[in-house]
Amino acid sequence: EDIKIAHVYGKTGPFEAYAKQSHTGLMMGLEFATDGTMEIDGRKIVVIEKDTQLKPDIGKAVLAEAYGDDEVDLAVGPVSSGVALAMLPVAEEYEKLLIVEPAVADSITGENWNRYVFRTSRNSSQDAIANAVALGQEGVSVATLAQDYAFGRDGVAAFKEALEGTGANLVFEEYAPTDTKDFTANAQRVFDALKDEPGRKFLFVIWAGGGNPISKIKAMEPERFGVEIATGGNILAAMKAYKELPGMEGATYYYYEIPKNPVNDWLVAEHQKRFDTPPDFFTAGGMSAGIAIVEGIRKAGSTDTEDLITAMEGMEFDTPKGKMMFRAEDHQALQPMYHFKIKVDPEVEWGIPELVRELKIEDMDIPVRNQ
Amino acid sequence: MSDTSIKPRIEKVPLSEQFFQKLPVMLVPLLALAGLLAIGNPASWLTLTVAGLAMGMMIFIMASGLTVVFGLMDVINFGHGAFVAIGAFVGFTVLAWLAGWTESPSVLLNLFAVLIAILAAMLVTGLLGYAFERVIVMPVYGEHLKQILVTMGGLIVAQQMIYVVWGPDELHISRPEAFQGSLIFGEAAIEKYRLVAVGIGLALFLAMRHILQNTKVGLLVRAGVENGEMVEALGYRIRRLFLVVFMTGSALAGLGGVMWGLYQETITAHMGSEIMVLVFIVVIIGGLGSVEGCFIGALMVGLLANYTAFLAPKVALISTIALMVVILMWRPQGLYPVVKAK
Amino acid sequence: MTKERPILETRDLAIRFGGHVAVDHVSCSFDRGTLTAIVGPNGAGKTTYFNLISGQLAATSGSVWLNGETITRLSVPERTDRGIGRAFQLTNLFPTLSVRENVRLVAQAKARKGFDLFSIAESHIELLERADHVLSEVRLIDQADQIVSALPHGDQRKLEVALLIALGPQVLMFDEPTAGMSVDEVPVILELIQKLKADMDRTILLVEHKMDVIRTLADRIIVLHNGALVADGEPAEVIALPIVQEAYLGKAPAEPGEAA
Amino acid sequence: MLTKLLSGDTPRSRLLTVILLVVLVCLAFAPFLFPGTKSLETAARICIFIVLVASYDLLLGYAGIVSFAHTMFFGIGAYGTALALSATGPSYFSLAWGTLAGAVLAAVFALAIGLFSLRVKAIFFAMVTLAVASAFAVLVSQMSWLTGGEDGLNYKIPRELTPAFKLVKEKVLDVRINGKLLAYYLVFFASAFLFLVMLRIVNSPFGRTLKAVRDNAFRAEAIGYRVVWYRTTATVLSAVMAALAGSLLAVWLRYTGPATTLSMEIMIDILLMVVIGGMGTLYGAVLGATLFILAQTYLQNLMGIASEATSAVPFFSTLVAPERWLLWLGVLFILSVYFFPSGIVGRLRAGRA
Amino acid sequence: MSDILLSLSGVHTHIGPYHILQGVDLLVPEGGVTVLLGRNGAGKTTTLRTIMGLWTASRGDIRFEDQVITKFATPEISRRGIAFVPEDMGIFTDLTVSENMMLAASNGPIDEKRLSWITDLFPPIGTFWKSSAGTLSGGQKQMLSVARAIIEPRRLILIDEPTKGLAPAIIKSMTDALKELKETDTTILLVEQNFAMASSIGDTVAVMDDGRIIHAGNMQELVEDTALQEKLMGLTLEVHQ
Ligand SMILES: Nc1ncnc2c1ncn2[C@@H]1O[C@H](COP(=O)(O)OP(=O)(O)OP(=O)(O)O)[C@@H](O)[C@H]1O
Ligand SMILES: Nc1ncnc2c1ncn2[C@@H]1O[C@H](COP(=O)(O)OP(=O)(O)OP(=O)(O)O)[C@@H](O)[C@H]1O
Ligand SMILES: [Mg+2]
């Protein structure tokens, strides 16, 4: 009997670019982990694609369809956190696994979690904490700029918490509406708050989606006040904007040149060969999910949900980012992150994040939030 | 005929009434003054004011096409956003080809590159406007609802075509060398690119005013919307005129797209539709069909957004909507209604 | 006849558009059971005067009184409720509805059933009957199912009158009811107005440019000129006034009474 | 009796009658005719959207008011039920008070918006509602402590309405007789009831007056109708109906979030459904909603087939790739306005004459 | 008899499913005033609109100065020198009076002399030159509509009931104006219910009923023949209204 996997993700809509990467990654992950056979213990793997159209209701419906009508063994996805949250109860209802990738909301493995949910992608706390660890040093003053909604505020809260132990000082939090177009006022407020602080000064930006505050703030020449801009990593297309920001520091989830391990080597080489581009954020994420699935089923020896849960809790597996581990408490995959500094090379289209330091799983204290 | 001739009695209009009629012109300076009082620090005020005015100019550039198409032609074109996006994509493609010029520090070469990009964008969006009018808009003149739907359909198609042509990734381009960074006066910073936007916006405003005041075009379009049959009976080919005006509106959207794209530096297929609500609000505040009103409205929106974002960020969220509501309460037809709204 | 209190009165009523005084402090009252013709050159302010009485325009100064109460501050529908009704000079109907539905809506308004949410409109037989009755009176019953916008202009004028008759208010204001009506239809409408007048409870104000119509119908003529009330009296004597002859009829003042 | 139920508003076209009957039968027996999760989801969506679209038509087609705030009311209803269920537990009591609260809140909002802004011209009203609706959506995403923000709310509904509740052990006609089925019939009958109520409203003297107000508000005032009150009442009624549709959605989905209730996209979908079906006739809402949702659900599958079939033709196959389904939806927008200028119902009725 | 400027032969017009004009034959001699009479709904307006190209004739020919214009677009027809005063006046209410006039002068700026002739005829045009045309009184709008048609010299003017809503004095000026135009070689096709006015300037007359011309002839004959009036219109027309 075939092993059926549903990939339920927002193929269409504004995140189309992410979706493509995610699916390529998943397929390459399955291929890599099965050594190209696409079989586990003699059972063939079949992947069914479902489009959530980035709508939670449709996400729910297609996931239910996958579990109920197509009788898949487990499902992977989706891109958007809102859709993911709507999908979680469906997994519980059908008592089948959902491997969340690449949605990042904390609450997926936090308050809304159920035992059928695993996640290979990082959560937003991991991002924020990694950045705090990367930037936080004695005598540093930090201001934040984030979108004024749950994602932004949670991000800053996690960042703030993680910054506490590092000796750095969070002096100002600025929130701007998600649809802000002009950041002059926000930048002005931040400058006013930071300009008289001593020592190194960072403006840490957490911004998802459009708007691109960084280049606009950069245009106002924050150097005048000794303020450096910092932000997390991003997909390659978005990192073209980093070319204007040589020397900028932050922490990233993945950049194809950073991790040194056989899995990543294979991924980069194969991806270059097949698509003539390096793999990106969500390719790596998708691949991790694919590998996790194969490893899990191998370890469990079956596709029975209970067996899989037992097998996967605490399971360690090798991904393009090195070793990941599903934490037993909340099924969140713990993983390394990378402290980077931007280098500009005229030959390369984007700003290159050069590794400063790998932040190992042990370096980051990711809180468990599902209880 | 002496006492029996027909001469209506004319009384003097009270001063207060006259004052309120002239008030709209004063709104922008008044707002700026209020901003200065509220902010206190002149350097911050200058930074914010220039930035706000420039933002207003960019909004005006995008809205100018809409005020012609929506205000004069009475066509609600939700596809306007698509033209903005396409304009930006075309402009960026051209600028990418001209990378040599944009990366050189020469102001002249930079300007030249931007100019070529703008012309290319306007050409493409103007031509697309031709297709749009012929295929999509023509059957639905006079029917708002259907206009909303078909132009929305056109918007979706255009966005998807951007995906097909340029791929799903967002596009990034840096502003030409000379327009990066700011001019610094003491603690005030004035971004160079915004000055360019102010220049182009002003030029456009004056040109549009000139054309609408000194030619019959504006009149004909308005008359044609009210009673197309009669305009034809007077010997004008109203359909052709509508087409030309629509193409102009689309080309202006293309111009707006390049300007907005260069401001954002990162562009997506959705960039136009994201800004459409704001642009519609500006046109409404200004009064349908009025270039002056649209201009004043855009500047006010730009200024107010910056002042509130500085003074009370929470309020910034609704400042634009609040402004529209207040203006509509005061003048239910907008600042300078040229056309009676339906 | 004992002098009753006038049913409708305007006191010092005026409106100004910008600087232009379109109705210039007009004080005038109208008695129950009379038909007053209002004449004056084009742009004299006749329609505007009607608009001020029925509430479409708000007066700059002065007041309107109905049955001894001021109605100056009331809205149009409130005035309609109190018994003021009018027909319009430029046809003003419900263009996409049928002729019968147009009249039925008026009957429904009169019966105050507009807010009836849960009955079926067609089940109110009495309203339909009323509509058909009025339509046969104005000789439109054959066109009852036509959509109004496809009606020839003359028939639209008739429907305009029909709506006012269906509304049956205390005060009826007709603004050139026969303009654009073909010669064979005019008598029908005049007869109807005559009949309304015979009903002693009604008060009729009539703007009309056809002198023969005025002569047959009016009890009294008032003349507006440049917004001001310049003459008021018996038809024959008002028509003979030089100002009417000259400014309105466009005749040399030397030929009085020739307009027959 | 039947005409009474339909408030005397018969379909007035044989073909239309047949189509409506087919839709009715398919929806009534959906779980048995089309077994499977997806088809049941689709059928429930169709029921809910029929109510939603009809309530919008009440406003648009009858009162001639263009509003972009309809999804806001839909959302208020959905959030009302959702919040009640998450706050006071999955009981019928929470369901009832949440629904009621949502409807009342929607009515209050509609009343305020109506009294405040229905005096301005139609196109300005449209823009005011557009602005208000977008502000409301932002507000909901900001008040994440209450509404769950962008992520929305997951909650439980009374157990009898969930798949876990099994009425009959065995499958009947290959269909599981469980709470999900009950939930479907709750949605179905509630929708049918609301639809009939609206049908009555539009055929009442009030509905007729709305048409008059739409046609010529100025004249309507002159014959004694207080236009603002009629428009406001229509807005309130339509808002309440939309809120009730929202509550049904909240129960059916067991999830409520901005993307399922408040998004501009849904607003546009509603507009399109009204126009495809035919404005000013509630039967249009039935056809519009049914067709559009079927297209939305199955277009991608169709395109998958098309793109496989045409994989040899390079450019064309990228155009029909399933990812491009929105492209074709856009084309559908344009074509449907072209081919059904008076909507399907208008078409069918004209064909009869 | 003078030349025929405009002729309709067997013209049929359909509006949607309705067959309105059912074979109209009409000759308009050059340089004269032709009056079109008929009861409400006879098809007079439809005839004028068909000539103007606002409805398209489904059958038959419309010939203007030796050219068949049946299928021409309205602007083309207008540019051949035909002006139109529609039944509903067709005023652009959003525009001012001066703008309305400016658009009517489609061949360049307004001729000042002609304008002062017009403002003498219709004083309100001058008085309200800068006012929005939507605020004019009913009669003033009617004047504006006629004024637009005569602001430039035309070959043919189609006028649909110009006297409705006008005060007697203005009807007089209008009659005078039309007479003056006649002198200057302008042909007029007039639809009118005011028989007194029509008979005072009409040279030829045509009577319509049910979408057909039922009588055509000399105006003087009709004025004198009350029996014919009775037959055509159901009642005799008092020449002095
Ligand atoms: N809304 C308005 N704004 C400005 N001026 C107006 C307005 N309404 C009317 N007027 C002016 O008031 C004057 C009187 O107009 P009104 O319509 O009352 O005339 P009337 O006596 O009814 O004339 P007619 O016989 O032509 O219908 C006109 O000169 C007109 O231009
Ligand atoms: N848009 C339309 N749709 C359908 N029928 C129409 C339309 N316009 C006019 N008709 C019909 O055409 C016929 C002739 O109308 P027309 O307006 O030409 O009459 P008329 O002679 O000008 O009448 P009047 O003296 O009342 O102006 C009428 O029966 C009318 O109902
Ligand atoms: Mg008048």
Ligand SMILES: [Mg+2]
């Ligand atoms: Mg006519």
